[in-house]
Amino acid sequence: MTERLENYVAGQWIAGSGPGALLTDPITGEALASVSSDGLDLDAAFRFARDTGGAHLRSQSYAVRASMLAEIAKVLQANREAYYAIAMANSGTTRNDSSVDIDGGIYTLSWYAKHGAALGETFAGRDGADTPLSKDQSFRVRHLWTPTRGVALFINAFNFPSWGLWEKAAPALLSGVPVIVKPATATAWLAHRMVADVVQAGVLPEGALSIVCGSAAGLLDRIGAFDVVSFTGSADTAATLRSHAAFVSRGARLNVEADSLNSAILCGDGAPGTEAFDLFVKELVREMTVKSGQKCTAIRRAFVPQAWLAQVLDAACERLAKISVGNPRNESVRMGALVSRAQRASVEAGIAALSREARLVFDGASTPLVDADAAASACVAPHLFVVEDPDRARLMHDIEVFGPVATVAPYRVAAQGLPEAHAVELARRGEGSLVASVYANDEARVAPVALELADTHGRVHCVTPAVRESHTGHGNVMPMSLHGGPGRAGGGGELGGLRALEFYHRRAAVQASSLAIEAMTGVAEPRL
Numbered sequence: 303m304t305e306r307l308e309n310y311v312a313g314q315w316i317a318g319s320g321p322g323a324l325l326t327d328p329i330t331g332e333a334l335a336s337v338s339s340d341g342l343d344l345d346a347a348f349r350f351a352r353d354t355g356g357a358h359l360r361s362q363s364y365a366v367r368a369s370m371l372a373e374i375a376k377v378l379q380a381n382r383e384a385y386y387a388i389a390m391a392n393s394g395t396t397r398n399d400s401s402v403d404i405d406g407g408i409y410t411l412s413w414y415a416k417h418g419a420a421l422g423e424t425f426a427g428r429d430g431a432d433t434p435l436s437k438d439q440s441f442r443v444r445h446l447w448t449p450t451r452g453v454a455l456f457i458n459a460f461n462f463p464s465w466g467l468w469e470k471a472a473p474a475l476l477s478g479v480p481v482i483v484k485p486a487t488a489t490a491w492l493a494h495r496m497v498a499d500v501v502q503a504g505v506l507p508e509g510a511l512s513i514v515c516g517s518a519a520g521l522l523d524r525i526g527a528f529d530v531v532s533f534t535g536s537a538d539t540a541a542t543l544r545s546h547a548a549f550v551s552r553g554a555r556l557n558v559e560a561d562s563l564n565s566a567i568l569c570g571d572g573a574p575g576t577e578a579f580d581l582f583v584k585e586l587v588r589e590m591t592v593k594s595g596q597k598c599t600a601i602r603r604a605f606v607p608q609a610w611l612a613q614v615l616d617a618a619c620e621r622l623a624k625i626s627v628g629n630p631r632n633e634s635v636r637m638g639a640l641v642s643r644a645q646r647a648s649v650e651a652g653i654a655a656l657s658r659e660a661r662l663v664f665d666g667a668s669t670p671l672v673d674a675d676a677a678a679s680a681c682v683a684p685h686l687f688v689v690e691d692p693d694r695a696r697l698m699h700d701i702e703v704f705g706p707v708a709t710v711a712p713y714r715v716a717a718q719g720l721p722e723a724h725a726v727e728l729a730r731r732g733e734g735s736l737v738a739s740v741y742a743n744d745e746a747r748v749a750p751v752a753l754e755l756a757d758t759h760g761r762v763h764c765v766t767p768a769v770r771e772s773h774t775g776h777g778n779v780m781p782m783s784l785h786g787g788p789g790r791a792g793g794g795g796e797l798g799g800l801r802a803l804e805f806y807h808r809r810a811a812v813q814a815s816s817l818a819i820e821a822m823t824g825v826a827e828p829r830l
Contacts, residue, residue: 305335307494307515310501311347311482313354313508318342318516323487328394328639328680329629337490339516347482347512348524351453355480355509360449367476368418373505374468375411381499382408385464385492392491393463394639394680396630399593402778403461403492407468410797413781414472417800421476429809432819444819447807449478452528452554454806457518457543459534460486460641461596461704463493469781469797470532475510477806479530482512482521486535488642490515522546530555530805532796534598537561540792557805558792559785561702562598563732566776567713567751568606569742570721574613577767582606582741583614585765586708587621589777590684591637595706596645599737599777602702605725608712611688615710618686619664627683628672635672639680640705646680652703653685659697660687660709682706692728699731726754734789739763739776760787760795 306322308315318338325335359367378385382404389400429445436442454474458466463485471481485493497513500506514521525531525548533543537560548554566586572578582604589601606614630638640646666683674681684706689695692711713725720726722740729738738759740748748764755762761783763776779785779797786795796802812819 304333307335307337307490309339309342309514309516310497311342311344311512311514312350316342323516325392325488325491326642327391328641328643329674331643331678334392335491337487337515339514339519342514344520344524347514348453350509351480351482351512352451353509355507355511356451356453356478358507359475359478359480359510360451362478364421364476365419367478368415368421370505371411371418371472371476372415373503374500375408375415377499377503377505378408378411378496381495385495388492388495390630390638393489393641394630395593396635396638399630399638402593403464406462406779407464410465410469410781411472414476418476421800432816435813440815441813442816442819443811443813445809445811447804447809450528450530450806450808452479452526452530454479454481455521455525455529455531456481456483457521457531457533457535458483458485458493459598460488460645461593461598463489463491464496465779466534467493467496469779469785471511472781473797473802474806475506477803479806480510480512482514484514484518484521487516488645522548525552525554527552527554528808530557532557532794532805534559537790537792555805557786557794557796559598559736559794559796560790560792562736562787562791563602563699563702564599564735564776565729565732565738566601566604567722567725567729567738567740568604568610568614569740569747569751570607570715571743571747572607572610572741574610574617576743577770578741578743578765579610579614579617581765581767581770583617583621585739585741585776586618587625588775590622590686590706590708591625592777594637594640594682595684596640596704597777599779601708601739601776603698603729603732604708604710605692605713605728606710607715609715611710611712615663615686615688618710622664622666622684622686625666625684626672627666627669627681628674632673637684637706639674640682641680643680645704646682649682649703649705649707652701652705653707655701656687656697656703656707656709659695660689662686663688666706686710699728720750720754722751723754726751729755730758732758732790734787734791734793735759736785736787736791737761737763737776739765741765743767758788760784760791
C-alpha cells in the first residue's frame with residue numbers, strides 16, 4: 303500500500319478520507335503515494351490560518367519575518383538531497399532540471415529574507431509623499447500600506463512544486479499574511495515534504511503555513527473579502543475561477559498566471575556566424591529541453607529573418623540531435639519525462655494539432671529512449687516545427703504545447719523604420735505573453751524592439767554578446783524581476799522585488815494633522 307500524504311491544517315496533520323489520487327513515477331508508472339483532501343474541516347482550517355497564523359505574523363516586524371524566511375531557506379538547504387530524489391521520482395526530472403525548481407525556490411526565499419530585513423517595522427512606511435489638504439498645511443493626507451487581515455491561498459501548477467510555492471509564500475509571509483497552499487496533485491510530494499520539514503523545524507508560528515493535498519473543491523467557497531488567491535495554470539481554469547463569487551461578489555483579490563505563447567526574436571543583424579545567431583539558437587534549444595519544456599516561460603515561437611530561416615533550422619536540429627531523452631537516473635540522459643501519462647497525451651495532441659499547419663523539421667521520437675519504456679513512460683522527445691507563412695498561420699499563435707515543442711517562423715526585415723517590426727507584430731499575435739527575448743549583435747538594436755514588445759509582455763529579455771556569460775536566460779524567473787503578463791498570460795504580476803508585497807497589502811489614505819500622522823507611522827514629513 304502506498305503512503306497517504308497528510309494535509310497540514312489548523313495546526314494538525316490530517317489524512318483525507320476516501321481512495322484519494324495516486325502520485326506516480328512518470329518513467330516507470332510506479333505508484334509513489336496518494337493524496338486526498340476529502341473530509342477536511344476547511345472552515346476550521348481557514349479560521350485558524352486567519353486568526354491564529356495571521357495574528358502571530360502581524361505581531362512581528364518585517365525584519366523579524368524576514369529572518370523567518372532565512373530560517374526556512376536553511377531548513378530547505380539542509381534537505382536538498384531528499385528533494386532531488388523526490389523530484390526525480392515524482393517529476394521525472396534530471397538533477398540539473400530539478401535544480402531550477404528546488405534551488406530556485408531556496409534562492410527566492412533567501413533574496414526576500416535579505417531585502418526584507420531592511421524594511422524594519424514597516425513596508426516602506428507609505429506610498430508617496432504627504433500632500434497638504436489645507437492652506438496652512440496643518441491637515442494632510444498620507445497613503446499607507448498595511449497587511450491584509452486575510453489568508454493567501456495558492457493554487458499551484460504541476461511543473462514547479464518547489465519554486466511555485468516559495469516564490470509566492472516568500473512575499474506573503476514577509477507581509478504578515480498566512481499561507482494555505484494547494485499544490486497540483488500530480489507532483490504534490492515535493493511541496494508536501496518541504497512544508498513538513500519547515501513545520502517540524504518550528505520556524506514559523508502556528509497557522510502561518512498550511513497545505514491541502516488533493517482536490518481543491520470547497521477552497522474558494524471559504525475565501526473572504528480580505529483574502530487573496532494566486533493561481534498558476536490553464537486559461538480555461540482561470541476563467542472558471544474568475545467567475546466565482548469570492549471575486550465577483552465578495553471582492554477578494556485574484557492573481558492569475560495562465561497560458562503564454564512566449565517568443566524569441568533574432569534581429570536583422572544576427573547573421574549566421576555571428577555571436578547573436580549562436581546565442582539565439584542555443585537559447586531556443588535550451589528552452590525546449592529544460593524541464594522537458596514544461597515551463598510557463600519557455601520559448602514557443604521563434605522569429606528569424608527570412609534569409610536565415612534554413613540556417614537557423616539546421617543549427618537548431620544539430621543541437622537537438624545531441625539531446626538524450628529517458629530515465630533521469632541514467633547520467634547520460636539530458637532530458638527526462640513529462641510529469642504524467644496524461645500530460646504526455648496532452649502534448650501529443652498539441653503536436654498533432656500544430657502539424658495541421660506547420661512542418662515538422664525535427665522529430666526526436668526517431669531516437670530510442672534511454673532506460674525507459676516508451677509504452678509505459680511519460681517521455682516525449684523534442685519536436686521542432688517551421689511555419690513558412692506566419693501571417694496566415696493561426697494555430698502557432700493560439701496553441702501552447704506544454705512540452706519540448708517550439709515553432710520557428712520567418713519575418714520580413716523592413717528597409718525603413720524598425721527593421722524587426724514584422725517580428726514584433728507576429729509576437730503580439732500571442733495576445734499577451736509572460737516573456738519575449740531579443741537577440742542582436744548591436745546593443746542599440748535591441749532597445750527599440752524591447753520597447754515595442756513591452757506593452758504586450760510582462761518581461762523582455764535582451765541578449766547581446768556583451769552579456770553572453772551573464773544573462774540569466776529567457777525562461778529563468780528572477781525574484782528581482784516582474785513575473786506575469788497581460789492578456790492571455792493572465793493579466794497578473796508576481797515578484798518584481800519588493801513590489802510583490804503590494805498584493806498582500808491594502809493601501810489607505812489617512813487624513814489627519816501632521817503630528818497625528820507622524821505619531822501613527824513614526825515617519826515625519828518635512829513641511830513644503
